[in-house]
Amino acid sequence: MATSAQRRQEIGAGVWDDVLRALYGPSEEVLARQRDRWCQALAQFECYFGPGRQVELYTAPGRAELGGNHTDHQHGYGLAAAVDLDLVAVASPNTDRYIRVKSWGFNKLDVIDLSQQDPRSEESTHSASLIRGLAEGFRGLGRPVGGYDAYTVSSVLRGSGLSSSAAFEMAMGAVMNGMYGCGLTPAQVARLGQYAENIYFGKPSGLLDQLTSALGGVVFADFQDPESPRVEKIHTRELLPAGMSLCVTDTRGSHSELTAEFAAIRREMEAVAACFDCQVLGQVDEAAFWAQLSRVRACCGDRACLRAVHFFEENARTLAEHRALRAGRFEEFLRLVRQSGHASFTLCQNVYSSADPRRQSLSVALALSQHILEDSGGAWRMQGGGFAGTIQAFVPANCLERYCAAMDSVFGPGSCHILTLREQGAGLAIG
Structure with a gap:
Protein backbone atom coordinates (compact mmCIF):
# COMPACT_ATOMS: atom_id res chain seq x y z
CA MET A 1 0.00 0.00 0.00
CA ARG A 237 -19.25 -7.35 -25.90
CA GLU A 238 -22.00 -9.86 -26.71
CA LEU A 239 -24.85 -7.50 -25.81
CA LEU A 240 -25.16 -4.21 -27.68
CA PRO A 241 -24.86 -4.20 -31.48
CA ALA A 242 -23.16 -1.30 -33.23
CA GLY A 243 -25.33 1.79 -33.45
CA MET A 244 -27.41 0.99 -30.35
CA SER A 245 -27.01 2.79 -27.01
CA LEU A 246 -28.37 1.94 -23.59
CA CYS A 247 -29.73 5.06 -21.90
CA VAL A 248 -31.20 5.58 -18.46
CA THR A 249 -33.16 8.66 -17.54
CA ASP A 250 -33.29 9.81 -13.94
CA THR A 251 -36.80 11.19 -13.54
CA ARG A 252 -35.67 12.92 -10.32
CA GLY A 253 -38.24 11.10 -8.25
CA SER A 254 -36.39 9.12 -5.60
CA HIS A 255 -37.69 5.70 -4.58
CA SER A 256 -35.55 5.68 -1.44
CA GLU A 257 -38.64 6.26 0.78
CA LEU A 258 -40.80 3.63 -0.90
CA THR A 259 -39.65 0.51 0.92
CA ALA A 260 -43.23 -0.28 1.96
CA GLU A 261 -44.36 -0.26 -1.69
CA PHE A 262 -41.58 -2.69 -2.66
CA ALA A 263 -42.34 -4.91 0.33
CA ALA A 264 -46.00 -5.10 -0.70
CA ILE A 265 -45.07 -6.67 -4.05
CA ARG A 266 -43.17 -9.47 -2.37
CA ARG A 267 -45.78 -9.88 0.36
CA GLU A 268 -48.64 -10.17 -2.14
CA MET A 269 -46.77 -12.59 -4.38
CA GLU A 270 -45.98 -14.79 -1.41
CA ALA A 271 -49.59 -14.61 -0.20
CA VAL A 272 -50.62 -16.15 -3.52
CA ALA A 273 -47.91 -18.80 -3.15
CA ALA A 274 -49.25 -19.63 0.33
CA CYS A 275 -52.61 -20.56 -1.25
CA PHE A 276 -50.73 -23.50 -2.78
CA ASP A 277 -48.79 -24.33 0.39
CA CYS A 278 -45.66 -22.81 -1.15
CA GLN A 279 -43.34 -20.08 0.10
CA VAL A 280 -42.71 -18.31 -3.23
CA LEU A 281 -44.26 -18.22 -6.68
CA GLY A 282 -41.30 -20.02 -8.21
CA GLN A 283 -42.59 -23.14 -6.45
CA VAL A 284 -46.18 -22.79 -7.75
CA ASP A 285 -47.43 -24.61 -10.83
CA GLU A 286 -48.76 -21.94 -13.20
CA ALA A 287 -51.53 -24.18 -14.53
CA ALA A 288 -52.74 -24.77 -10.95
CA PHE A 289 -52.80 -21.01 -10.39
CA TRP A 290 -55.05 -20.39 -13.39
CA ALA A 291 -57.30 -23.33 -12.46
CA GLN A 292 -57.84 -21.90 -8.97
CA LEU A 293 -57.89 -18.20 -9.83
CA SER A 294 -61.33 -17.63 -8.30
CA ARG A 295 -60.22 -19.03 -4.94
CA VAL A 296 -56.97 -17.05 -5.01
CA ARG A 297 -58.83 -13.81 -5.76
CA ALA A 298 -61.06 -14.37 -2.74
CA CYS A 299 -58.08 -15.07 -0.50
CA CYS A 300 -55.58 -12.48 -1.70
CA GLY A 301 -57.35 -9.82 -3.76
CA ASP A 302 -57.05 -8.84 -7.39
CA ARG A 303 -53.77 -6.92 -7.25
CA ALA A 304 -51.98 -9.88 -5.72
CA CYS A 305 -53.34 -12.09 -8.48
CA LEU A 306 -52.18 -9.70 -11.19
CA ARG A 307 -48.73 -9.53 -9.62
CA ALA A 308 -48.62 -13.32 -9.65
CA VAL A 309 -49.49 -13.28 -13.36
CA HIS A 310 -46.67 -10.77 -13.82
CA PHE A 311 -44.25 -13.17 -12.18
CA PHE A 312 -45.19 -16.11 -14.39
CA GLU A 313 -45.01 -14.03 -17.58
CA GLU A 314 -41.89 -12.07 -16.66
CA ASN A 315 -40.04 -15.17 -15.55
CA ALA A 316 -40.64 -16.91 -18.88
CA ARG A 317 -39.80 -13.66 -20.70
CA THR A 318 -36.47 -13.32 -18.89
CA LEU A 319 -35.40 -16.80 -19.94
CA ALA A 320 -36.37 -15.93 -23.51
CA GLU A 321 -34.38 -12.67 -23.31
CA HIS A 322 -31.31 -14.58 -22.15
CA ARG A 323 -31.62 -17.04 -25.03
CA ALA A 324 -32.13 -14.22 -27.54
CA LEU A 325 -28.99 -12.43 -26.36
CA ARG A 326 -26.87 -15.58 -26.46
CA ALA A 327 -28.10 -16.33 -29.98
CA GLY A 328 -27.53 -12.77 -31.20
CA ARG A 329 -31.24 -12.17 -31.88
CA PHE A 330 -31.24 -8.60 -30.64
CA GLU A 331 -34.50 -7.53 -32.31
CA GLU A 332 -36.28 -10.36 -30.50
CA PHE A 333 -34.66 -9.22 -27.24
CA LEU A 334 -35.95 -5.67 -27.79
CA ARG A 335 -39.47 -6.96 -28.46
CA LEU A 336 -39.36 -8.77 -25.11
CA VAL A 337 -38.07 -5.63 -23.38
CA ARG A 338 -41.09 -3.69 -24.64
CA GLN A 339 -43.40 -6.43 -23.37
CA SER A 340 -41.73 -6.29 -19.96
CA GLY A 341 -42.32 -2.56 -19.73
CA HIS A 342 -46.00 -2.98 -20.57
CA ALA A 343 -46.38 -5.68 -17.91
CA SER A 344 -45.01 -3.35 -15.24
CA PHE A 345 -47.97 -1.04 -15.91
CA THR A 346 -50.75 -3.56 -16.25
CA LEU A 347 -49.76 -6.44 -13.98
CA CYS A 348 -47.03 -5.63 -11.47
CA GLN A 349 -48.39 -2.06 -11.14
CA ASN A 350 -45.09 -0.63 -9.91
CA VAL A 351 -44.69 2.31 -12.28
CA TYR A 352 -46.16 4.78 -9.79
CA SER A 353 -47.35 4.77 -6.21
CA SER A 354 -51.10 4.33 -5.80
CA ALA A 355 -50.84 6.45 -2.65
CA ASP A 356 -49.77 9.48 -4.69
CA PRO A 357 -51.12 9.17 -8.26
CA ARG A 358 -50.42 12.83 -9.08
CA ARG A 359 -46.71 11.96 -9.22
CA GLN A 360 -46.05 9.70 -12.19
CA SER A 361 -42.61 10.65 -13.44
CA LEU A 362 -41.85 7.15 -14.70
CA SER A 363 -45.14 7.05 -16.60
CA VAL A 364 -44.32 10.35 -18.32
CA ALA A 365 -40.80 9.19 -19.20
CA LEU A 366 -42.10 5.94 -20.66
CA ALA A 367 -44.79 7.75 -22.68
CA LEU A 368 -42.19 10.17 -24.07
CA SER A 369 -39.87 7.27 -24.90
CA GLN A 370 -42.66 5.51 -26.78
CA HIS A 371 -43.46 8.70 -28.68
CA ILE A 372 -39.86 9.04 -29.88
CA LEU A 373 -38.79 5.41 -30.29
CA GLU A 374 -41.92 3.50 -31.31
CA ASP A 375 -41.12 3.50 -35.04
CA SER A 376 -37.33 3.43 -34.68
CA GLY A 377 -36.68 -0.15 -33.61
CA GLY A 378 -35.78 0.87 -30.06
CA ALA A 379 -37.22 -0.28 -26.75
CA TRP A 380 -38.09 1.18 -23.36
CA ARG A 381 -39.05 -0.11 -19.92
CA MET A 382 -39.10 0.75 -16.27
CA GLN A 383 -36.25 -0.79 -14.32
CA GLY A 384 -35.54 -1.67 -10.72
CA GLY A 385 -38.02 -1.78 -7.88
CA GLY A 386 -40.21 0.83 -9.49
CA PHE A 387 -42.62 3.56 -8.33
CA ALA A 388 -39.98 6.25 -8.98
CA GLY A 389 -36.38 6.51 -10.15
CA THR A 390 -35.19 5.68 -13.66
CA ILE A 391 -36.34 4.17 -16.91
CA GLN A 392 -34.09 2.57 -19.50
CA ALA A 393 -34.19 2.71 -23.26
CA PHE A 394 -32.31 1.07 -26.09
CA VAL A 395 -31.87 3.93 -28.53
CA PRO A 396 -30.68 3.68 -32.18
CA ALA A 397 -27.96 6.12 -33.21
CA ASN A 398 -30.24 8.13 -35.50
CA CYS A 399 -32.53 8.92 -32.52
CA LEU A 400 -29.93 9.32 -29.77
CA GLU A 401 -29.44 13.10 -29.87
CA ARG A 402 -33.18 13.80 -30.10
CA TYR A 403 -33.98 11.30 -27.35
CA CYS A 404 -31.44 12.66 -24.85
CA ALA A 405 -32.46 16.26 -25.56
CA ALA A 406 -36.15 15.45 -25.06
CA MET A 407 -35.51 13.69 -21.76
CA ASP A 408 -33.30 16.50 -20.48
CA SER A 409 -35.92 19.09 -21.47
CA VAL A 410 -38.61 17.36 -19.39
CA PHE A 411 -36.66 16.03 -16.40
CA GLY A 412 -33.81 18.52 -16.21
CA PRO A 413 -30.34 18.92 -17.74
CA GLY A 414 -28.18 15.86 -17.28
CA SER A 415 -31.08 13.54 -16.47
CA CYS A 416 -30.44 11.26 -19.46
CA HIS A 417 -27.30 9.14 -19.19
CA ILE A 418 -25.70 7.09 -21.96
CA LEU A 419 -24.26 4.07 -20.20
CA THR A 420 -21.21 1.98 -20.95
CA LEU A 421 -21.46 -1.64 -19.87
Whole structure:
Protein backbone atom coordinates (compact mmCIF):
# COMPACT_ATOMS: atom_id res chain seq x y z
CA MET A 1 0.00 0.00 0.00
CA ALA A 2 1.03 3.61 -0.56
CA THR A 3 -0.14 6.75 1.20
CA SER A 4 -3.12 8.72 -0.02
CA ALA A 5 -0.85 11.56 -1.17
CA GLN A 6 1.33 9.16 -3.17
CA ARG A 7 -1.67 7.58 -4.86
CA ARG A 8 -3.12 10.99 -5.63
CA GLN A 9 0.11 12.05 -7.31
CA GLU A 10 0.32 8.80 -9.30
CA ILE A 11 -3.28 8.97 -10.52
CA GLY A 12 -2.91 12.61 -11.50
CA ALA A 13 0.24 11.75 -13.45
CA GLY A 14 -1.49 8.99 -15.39
CA VAL A 15 0.29 6.03 -13.75
CA TRP A 16 -3.02 4.20 -13.26
CA ASP A 17 -4.65 5.14 -16.57
CA ASP A 18 -4.83 1.52 -17.74
CA VAL A 19 -6.91 0.65 -14.66
CA LEU A 20 -9.24 3.58 -15.29
CA ARG A 21 -9.59 2.75 -19.00
CA ALA A 22 -10.58 -0.82 -18.13
CA LEU A 23 -13.31 0.52 -15.85
CA TYR A 24 -14.60 3.49 -17.85
CA GLY A 25 -13.54 3.05 -21.48
CA PRO A 26 -10.99 4.72 -23.76
CA SER A 27 -12.44 8.25 -24.00
CA GLU A 28 -9.79 10.80 -23.03
CA GLU A 29 -12.48 13.17 -21.77
CA VAL A 30 -13.91 10.48 -19.48
CA LEU A 31 -10.42 9.45 -18.39
CA ALA A 32 -9.57 13.01 -17.34
CA ARG A 33 -12.82 13.28 -15.42
CA GLN A 34 -12.19 10.00 -13.59
CA ARG A 35 -8.61 10.97 -12.70
CA ASP A 36 -9.97 14.11 -11.09
CA ARG A 37 -12.77 12.18 -9.34
CA TRP A 38 -10.42 9.60 -7.84
CA CYS A 39 -7.92 12.29 -6.77
CA GLN A 40 -10.71 14.24 -5.08
CA ALA A 41 -11.80 11.11 -3.22
CA LEU A 42 -8.23 10.66 -1.93
CA ALA A 43 -8.06 14.31 -0.88
CA GLN A 44 -11.36 14.03 0.97
CA PHE A 45 -10.14 10.90 2.74
CA GLU A 46 -7.20 12.95 4.04
CA CYS A 47 -9.55 15.70 5.22
CA TYR A 48 -11.64 13.31 7.31
CA PHE A 49 -9.07 10.75 8.42
CA GLY A 50 -5.76 12.56 8.25
CA PRO A 51 -2.74 12.58 5.91
CA GLY A 52 -0.05 9.94 5.75
CA ARG A 53 -2.40 6.94 5.93
CA GLN A 54 -1.70 3.97 3.67
CA VAL A 55 -4.75 3.32 1.53
CA GLU A 56 -6.36 0.95 -0.92
CA LEU A 57 -8.92 1.95 -3.56
CA TYR A 58 -11.94 -0.21 -4.29
CA THR A 59 -14.74 0.16 -6.81
CA ALA A 60 -18.17 -1.41 -7.29
CA PRO A 61 -20.50 -0.81 -10.27
CA GLY A 62 -24.15 0.02 -10.37
CA ARG A 63 -26.37 -2.12 -12.53
CA ALA A 64 -29.09 -1.83 -15.13
CA GLU A 65 -31.81 -4.45 -14.88
CA LEU A 66 -32.36 -5.96 -18.33
CA GLY A 67 -35.07 -8.48 -17.43
CA GLY A 68 -36.67 -10.17 -14.48
CA ASN A 69 -38.51 -7.34 -12.75
CA HIS A 70 -39.45 -8.65 -9.28
CA THR A 71 -38.70 -12.25 -10.17
CA ASP A 72 -35.50 -12.95 -8.26
CA HIS A 73 -37.06 -12.83 -4.78
CA GLN A 74 -39.64 -15.40 -5.96
CA HIS A 75 -36.91 -17.88 -6.97
CA GLY A 76 -37.20 -17.02 -10.65
CA TYR A 77 -34.77 -15.79 -13.31
CA GLY A 78 -32.92 -12.46 -13.42
CA LEU A 79 -30.93 -10.62 -16.09
CA ALA A 80 -28.87 -7.49 -15.41
CA ALA A 81 -25.76 -5.65 -16.59
CA ALA A 82 -23.04 -3.85 -14.63
CA VAL A 83 -22.54 -0.27 -15.83
CA ASP A 84 -19.84 2.37 -15.68
CA LEU A 85 -21.63 4.41 -13.00
CA ASP A 86 -19.86 3.21 -9.87
CA LEU A 87 -18.87 3.76 -6.27
CA VAL A 88 -15.21 4.34 -5.39
CA ALA A 89 -13.98 3.74 -1.84
CA VAL A 90 -10.67 4.92 -0.38
CA ALA A 91 -9.98 2.72 2.65
CA SER A 92 -7.31 2.29 5.30
CA PRO A 93 -7.17 -0.32 8.10
CA ASN A 94 -7.27 0.70 11.75
CA THR A 95 -6.71 -1.17 14.99
CA ASP A 96 -9.51 0.13 17.22
CA ARG A 97 -12.26 -2.25 16.01
CA TYR A 98 -14.41 0.51 14.58
CA ILE A 99 -15.52 0.99 10.97
CA ARG A 100 -15.92 4.65 10.00
CA VAL A 101 -17.30 5.57 6.60
CA LYS A 102 -17.90 9.05 5.22
CA SER A 103 -19.79 9.20 1.95
CA TRP A 104 -19.86 12.18 -0.39
CA GLY A 105 -23.25 13.89 -0.35
CA PHE A 106 -24.18 12.69 3.15
CA ASN A 107 -23.59 14.79 6.25
CA LYS A 108 -23.35 11.89 8.68
CA LEU A 109 -20.23 9.85 9.43
CA ASP A 110 -21.17 6.18 9.84
CA VAL A 111 -19.47 4.75 12.92
CA ILE A 112 -19.85 1.02 13.57
CA ASP A 113 -18.57 -0.51 16.81
CA LEU A 114 -17.68 -4.08 15.83
CA SER A 115 -18.20 -5.30 19.38
CA GLN A 116 -21.95 -4.70 18.90
CA GLN A 117 -23.17 -7.42 16.58
CA ASP A 118 -26.96 -7.34 16.53
CA PRO A 119 -29.14 -5.09 14.33
CA ARG A 120 -29.75 -1.68 15.91
CA SER A 121 -33.12 -0.01 15.49
CA GLU A 122 -31.65 3.46 15.06
CA GLU A 123 -29.59 2.22 12.08
CA SER A 124 -32.50 0.58 10.24
CA THR A 125 -32.83 1.85 6.62
CA HIS A 126 -29.50 3.69 6.95
CA SER A 127 -26.11 2.81 5.45
CA ALA A 128 -24.60 1.99 8.85
CA SER A 129 -26.93 -1.02 9.05
CA LEU A 130 -25.53 -2.39 5.78
CA ILE A 131 -21.96 -2.14 7.05
CA ARG A 132 -22.83 -3.80 10.35
CA GLY A 133 -24.78 -6.55 8.59
CA LEU A 134 -21.90 -7.26 6.22
CA ALA A 135 -19.44 -7.45 9.13
CA GLU A 136 -21.68 -9.91 10.93
CA GLY A 137 -22.08 -11.92 7.75
CA PHE A 138 -18.31 -12.28 7.45
CA ARG A 139 -18.06 -13.15 11.13
CA GLY A 140 -20.81 -15.75 10.76
CA LEU A 141 -18.74 -17.50 8.08
CA GLY A 142 -15.76 -17.59 10.42
CA ARG A 143 -13.83 -14.89 8.56
CA PRO A 144 -11.75 -12.20 10.31
CA VAL A 145 -13.44 -8.85 10.74
CA GLY A 146 -11.42 -5.72 11.46
CA GLY A 147 -11.83 -1.98 11.54
CA TYR A 148 -11.16 0.46 8.74
CA ASP A 149 -11.73 4.09 7.81
CA ALA A 150 -13.15 4.86 4.36
CA TYR A 151 -14.32 7.71 2.19
CA THR A 152 -16.70 6.91 -0.68
CA VAL A 153 -17.84 8.81 -3.74
CA SER A 154 -20.57 7.44 -5.98
CA SER A 155 -21.83 8.27 -9.46
CA VAL A 156 -24.64 5.68 -9.09
CA LEU A 157 -27.81 7.75 -8.94
CA ARG A 158 -29.29 7.38 -5.46
CA GLY A 159 -32.84 6.09 -5.20
CA SER A 160 -32.99 5.69 -8.95
CA GLY A 161 -33.26 1.99 -9.70
CA LEU A 162 -29.57 1.59 -10.64
CA SER A 163 -28.98 -0.01 -7.25
CA SER A 164 -26.78 2.44 -5.42
CA SER A 165 -27.36 0.31 -2.31
CA ALA A 166 -25.90 -2.82 -3.94
CA ALA A 167 -22.88 -0.83 -5.16
CA PHE A 168 -22.32 0.44 -1.62
CA GLU A 169 -22.76 -3.04 -0.13
CA MET A 170 -20.39 -4.66 -2.62
CA ALA A 171 -17.76 -1.94 -2.18
CA MET A 172 -17.86 -2.33 1.60
CA GLY A 173 -17.87 -6.10 1.21
CA ALA A 174 -14.87 -5.92 -1.12
CA VAL A 175 -12.99 -3.82 1.45
CA MET A 176 -13.68 -6.35 4.21
CA ASN A 177 -12.87 -9.28 1.94
CA GLY A 178 -9.66 -7.80 0.54
CA MET A 179 -8.23 -5.85 3.44
CA TYR A 180 -8.42 -8.76 5.88
CA GLY A 181 -7.77 -11.62 3.44
CA CYS A 182 -11.13 -13.32 3.93
CA GLY A 183 -10.99 -15.20 0.63
CA LEU A 184 -14.72 -15.17 -0.20
CA THR A 185 -15.86 -15.42 -3.81
CA PRO A 186 -17.76 -12.48 -5.36
CA ALA A 187 -20.96 -14.54 -5.21
CA GLN A 188 -20.44 -15.20 -1.50
CA VAL A 189 -19.94 -11.48 -0.82
CA ALA A 190 -23.12 -10.80 -2.80
CA ARG A 191 -25.03 -13.17 -0.51
CA LEU A 192 -23.76 -11.28 2.52
CA GLY A 193 -24.89 -8.01 0.94
CA GLN A 194 -28.39 -9.41 0.53
CA TYR A 195 -28.32 -10.65 4.12
CA ALA A 196 -27.34 -7.18 5.36
CA GLU A 197 -30.06 -5.50 3.29
CA ASN A 198 -32.78 -7.97 4.36
CA ILE A 199 -31.97 -8.39 8.06
CA TYR A 200 -30.14 -5.22 9.11
CA PHE A 201 -31.39 -2.56 6.69
CA GLY A 202 -34.94 -3.94 6.57
CA LYS A 203 -35.57 -4.15 2.81
CA PRO A 204 -36.73 -7.52 1.43
CA SER A 205 -34.58 -7.40 -1.70
CA GLY A 206 -33.55 -10.29 -3.92
CA LEU A 207 -29.98 -11.16 -4.85
CA LEU A 208 -29.67 -10.09 -8.51
CA ASP A 209 -28.46 -6.54 -7.80
CA GLN A 210 -25.66 -7.68 -5.52
CA LEU A 211 -24.59 -10.48 -7.87
CA THR A 212 -24.36 -8.12 -10.84
CA SER A 213 -22.31 -5.54 -8.92
CA ALA A 214 -20.06 -8.26 -7.49
CA LEU A 215 -19.46 -10.13 -10.76
CA GLY A 216 -19.64 -7.43 -13.44
CA GLY A 217 -20.61 -8.03 -17.06
CA VAL A 218 -24.09 -9.21 -17.95
CA VAL A 219 -25.42 -11.66 -15.37
CA PHE A 220 -28.13 -14.26 -15.92
CA ALA A 221 -29.18 -16.00 -12.73
CA ASP A 222 -31.56 -18.84 -11.92
CA PHE A 223 -32.73 -18.55 -8.31
CA GLN A 224 -34.67 -21.81 -8.16
CA ASP A 225 -32.25 -22.76 -5.36
CA PRO A 226 -31.59 -19.39 -3.71
CA GLU A 227 -28.90 -20.86 -1.47
CA SER A 228 -26.92 -21.87 -4.54
CA PRO A 229 -28.21 -19.93 -7.57
CA ARG A 230 -27.05 -20.93 -11.02
CA VAL A 231 -25.21 -17.90 -12.38
CA GLU A 232 -23.92 -17.28 -15.88
CA LYS A 233 -21.79 -14.27 -16.78
CA ILE A 234 -22.25 -13.04 -20.34
CA HIS A 235 -19.42 -10.84 -21.57
CA THR A 236 -20.56 -7.30 -22.34
CA ARG A 237 -19.25 -7.35 -25.90
CA GLU A 238 -22.00 -9.86 -26.71
CA LEU A 239 -24.85 -7.50 -25.81
CA LEU A 240 -25.16 -4.21 -27.68
CA PRO A 241 -24.86 -4.20 -31.48
CA ALA A 242 -23.16 -1.30 -33.23
CA GLY A 243 -25.33 1.79 -33.45
CA MET A 244 -27.41 0.99 -30.35
CA SER A 245 -27.01 2.79 -27.01
CA LEU A 246 -28.37 1.94 -23.59
CA CYS A 247 -29.73 5.06 -21.90
CA VAL A 248 -31.20 5.58 -18.46
CA THR A 249 -33.16 8.66 -17.54
CA ASP A 250 -33.29 9.81 -13.94
CA THR A 251 -36.80 11.19 -13.54
CA ARG A 252 -35.67 12.92 -10.32
CA GLY A 253 -38.24 11.10 -8.25
CA SER A 254 -36.39 9.12 -5.60
CA HIS A 255 -37.69 5.70 -4.58
CA SER A 256 -35.55 5.68 -1.44
CA GLU A 257 -38.64 6.26 0.78
CA LEU A 258 -40.80 3.63 -0.90
CA THR A 259 -39.65 0.51 0.92
CA ALA A 260 -43.23 -0.28 1.96
CA GLU A 261 -44.36 -0.26 -1.69
CA PHE A 262 -41.58 -2.69 -2.66
CA ALA A 263 -42.34 -4.91 0.33
CA ALA A 264 -46.00 -5.10 -0.70
CA ILE A 265 -45.07 -6.67 -4.05
CA ARG A 266 -43.17 -9.47 -2.37
CA ARG A 267 -45.78 -9.88 0.36
CA GLU A 268 -48.64 -10.17 -2.14
CA MET A 269 -46.77 -12.59 -4.38
CA GLU A 270 -45.98 -14.79 -1.41
CA ALA A 271 -49.59 -14.61 -0.20
CA VAL A 272 -50.62 -16.15 -3.52
CA ALA A 273 -47.91 -18.80 -3.15
CA ALA A 274 -49.25 -19.63 0.33
CA CYS A 275 -52.61 -20.56 -1.25
CA PHE A 276 -50.73 -23.50 -2.78
CA ASP A 277 -48.79 -24.33 0.39
CA CYS A 278 -45.66 -22.81 -1.15
CA GLN A 279 -43.34 -20.08 0.10
CA VAL A 280 -42.71 -18.31 -3.23
CA LEU A 281 -44.26 -18.22 -6.68
CA GLY A 282 -41.30 -20.02 -8.21
CA GLN A 283 -42.59 -23.14 -6.45
CA VAL A 284 -46.18 -22.79 -7.75
CA ASP A 285 -47.43 -24.61 -10.83
CA GLU A 286 -48.76 -21.94 -13.20
CA ALA A 287 -51.53 -24.18 -14.53
CA ALA A 288 -52.74 -24.77 -10.95
CA PHE A 289 -52.80 -21.01 -10.39
CA TRP A 290 -55.05 -20.39 -13.39
CA ALA A 291 -57.30 -23.33 -12.46
CA GLN A 292 -57.84 -21.90 -8.97
CA LEU A 293 -57.89 -18.20 -9.83
CA SER A 294 -61.33 -17.63 -8.30
CA ARG A 295 -60.22 -19.03 -4.94
CA VAL A 296 -56.97 -17.05 -5.01
CA ARG A 297 -58.83 -13.81 -5.76
CA ALA A 298 -61.06 -14.37 -2.74
CA CYS A 299 -58.08 -15.07 -0.50
CA CYS A 300 -55.58 -12.48 -1.70
CA GLY A 301 -57.35 -9.82 -3.76
CA ASP A 302 -57.05 -8.84 -7.39
CA ARG A 303 -53.77 -6.92 -7.25
CA ALA A 304 -51.98 -9.88 -5.72
CA CYS A 305 -53.34 -12.09 -8.48
CA LEU A 306 -52.18 -9.70 -11.19
CA ARG A 307 -48.73 -9.53 -9.62
CA ALA A 308 -48.62 -13.32 -9.65
CA VAL A 309 -49.49 -13.28 -13.36
CA HIS A 310 -46.67 -10.77 -13.82
CA PHE A 311 -44.25 -13.17 -12.18
CA PHE A 312 -45.19 -16.11 -14.39
CA GLU A 313 -45.01 -14.03 -17.58
CA GLU A 314 -41.89 -12.07 -16.66
CA ASN A 315 -40.04 -15.17 -15.55
CA ALA A 316 -40.64 -16.91 -18.88
CA ARG A 317 -39.80 -13.66 -20.70
CA THR A 318 -36.47 -13.32 -18.89
CA LEU A 319 -35.40 -16.80 -19.94
CA ALA A 320 -36.37 -15.93 -23.51
CA GLU A 321 -34.38 -12.67 -23.31
CA HIS A 322 -31.31 -14.58 -22.15
CA ARG A 323 -31.62 -17.04 -25.03
CA ALA A 324 -32.13 -14.22 -27.54
CA LEU A 325 -28.99 -12.43 -26.36
CA ARG A 326 -26.87 -15.58 -26.46
CA ALA A 327 -28.10 -16.33 -29.98
CA GLY A 328 -27.53 -12.77 -31.20
CA ARG A 329 -31.24 -12.17 -31.88
CA PHE A 330 -31.24 -8.60 -30.64
CA GLU A 331 -34.50 -7.53 -32.31
CA GLU A 332 -36.28 -10.36 -30.50
CA PHE A 333 -34.66 -9.22 -27.24
CA LEU A 334 -35.95 -5.67 -27.79
CA ARG A 335 -39.47 -6.96 -28.46
CA LEU A 336 -39.36 -8.77 -25.11
CA VAL A 337 -38.07 -5.63 -23.38
CA ARG A 338 -41.09 -3.69 -24.64
CA GLN A 339 -43.40 -6.43 -23.37
CA SER A 340 -41.73 -6.29 -19.96
CA GLY A 341 -42.32 -2.56 -19.73
CA HIS A 342 -46.00 -2.98 -20.57
CA ALA A 343 -46.38 -5.68 -17.91
CA SER A 344 -45.01 -3.35 -15.24
CA PHE A 345 -47.97 -1.04 -15.91
CA THR A 346 -50.75 -3.56 -16.25
CA LEU A 347 -49.76 -6.44 -13.98
CA CYS A 348 -47.03 -5.63 -11.47
CA GLN A 349 -48.39 -2.06 -11.14
CA ASN A 350 -45.09 -0.63 -9.91
CA VAL A 351 -44.69 2.31 -12.28
CA TYR A 352 -46.16 4.78 -9.79
CA SER A 353 -47.35 4.77 -6.21
CA SER A 354 -51.10 4.33 -5.80
CA ALA A 355 -50.84 6.45 -2.65
CA ASP A 356 -49.77 9.48 -4.69
CA PRO A 357 -51.12 9.17 -8.26
CA ARG A 358 -50.42 12.83 -9.08
CA ARG A 359 -46.71 11.96 -9.22
CA GLN A 360 -46.05 9.70 -12.19
CA SER A 361 -42.61 10.65 -13.44
CA LEU A 362 -41.85 7.15 -14.70
CA SER A 363 -45.14 7.05 -16.60
CA VAL A 364 -44.32 10.35 -18.32
CA ALA A 365 -40.80 9.19 -19.20
CA LEU A 366 -42.10 5.94 -20.66
CA ALA A 367 -44.79 7.75 -22.68
CA LEU A 368 -42.19 10.17 -24.07
CA SER A 369 -39.87 7.27 -24.90
CA GLN A 370 -42.66 5.51 -26.78
CA HIS A 371 -43.46 8.70 -28.68
CA ILE A 372 -39.86 9.04 -29.88
CA LEU A 373 -38.79 5.41 -30.29
CA GLU A 374 -41.92 3.50 -31.31
CA ASP A 375 -41.12 3.50 -35.04
CA SER A 376 -37.33 3.43 -34.68
CA GLY A 377 -36.68 -0.15 -33.61
CA GLY A 378 -35.78 0.87 -30.06
CA ALA A 379 -37.22 -0.28 -26.75
CA TRP A 380 -38.09 1.18 -23.36
CA ARG A 381 -39.05 -0.11 -19.92
CA MET A 382 -39.10 0.75 -16.27
CA GLN A 383 -36.25 -0.79 -14.32
CA GLY A 384 -35.54 -1.67 -10.72
CA GLY A 385 -38.02 -1.78 -7.88
CA GLY A 386 -40.21 0.83 -9.49
CA PHE A 387 -42.62 3.56 -8.33
CA ALA A 388 -39.98 6.25 -8.98
CA GLY A 389 -36.38 6.51 -10.15
CA THR A 390 -35.19 5.68 -13.66
CA ILE A 391 -36.34 4.17 -16.91
CA GLN A 392 -34.09 2.57 -19.50
CA ALA A 393 -34.19 2.71 -23.26
CA PHE A 394 -32.31 1.07 -26.09
CA VAL A 395 -31.87 3.93 -28.53
CA PRO A 396 -30.68 3.68 -32.18
CA ALA A 397 -27.96 6.12 -33.21
CA ASN A 398 -30.24 8.13 -35.50
CA CYS A 399 -32.53 8.92 -32.52
CA LEU A 400 -29.93 9.32 -29.77
CA GLU A 401 -29.44 13.10 -29.87
CA ARG A 402 -33.18 13.80 -30.10
CA TYR A 403 -33.98 11.30 -27.35
CA CYS A 404 -31.44 12.66 -24.85
CA ALA A 405 -32.46 16.26 -25.56
CA ALA A 406 -36.15 15.45 -25.06
CA MET A 407 -35.51 13.69 -21.76
CA ASP A 408 -33.30 16.50 -20.48
CA SER A 409 -35.92 19.09 -21.47
CA VAL A 410 -38.61 17.36 -19.39
CA PHE A 411 -36.66 16.03 -16.40
CA GLY A 412 -33.81 18.52 -16.21
CA PRO A 413 -30.34 18.92 -17.74
CA GLY A 414 -28.18 15.86 -17.28
CA SER A 415 -31.08 13.54 -16.47
CA CYS A 416 -30.44 11.26 -19.46
CA HIS A 417 -27.30 9.14 -19.19
CA ILE A 418 -25.70 7.09 -21.96
CA LEU A 419 -24.26 4.07 -20.20
CA THR A 420 -21.21 1.98 -20.95
CA LEU A 421 -21.46 -1.64 -19.87
CA ARG A 422 -18.74 -2.72 -17.47
CA GLU A 423 -16.94 -6.06 -17.47
CA GLN A 424 -15.31 -5.70 -14.03
CA GLY A 425 -17.19 -6.43 -10.83
CA ALA A 426 -16.57 -5.08 -7.35
CA GLY A 427 -13.07 -5.36 -5.98
CA LEU A 428 -9.68 -3.84 -5.33
CA ALA A 429 -8.69 -1.44 -8.11
CA ILE A 430 -5.46 0.05 -6.72
CA GLY A 431 -3.74 -1.66 -3.80
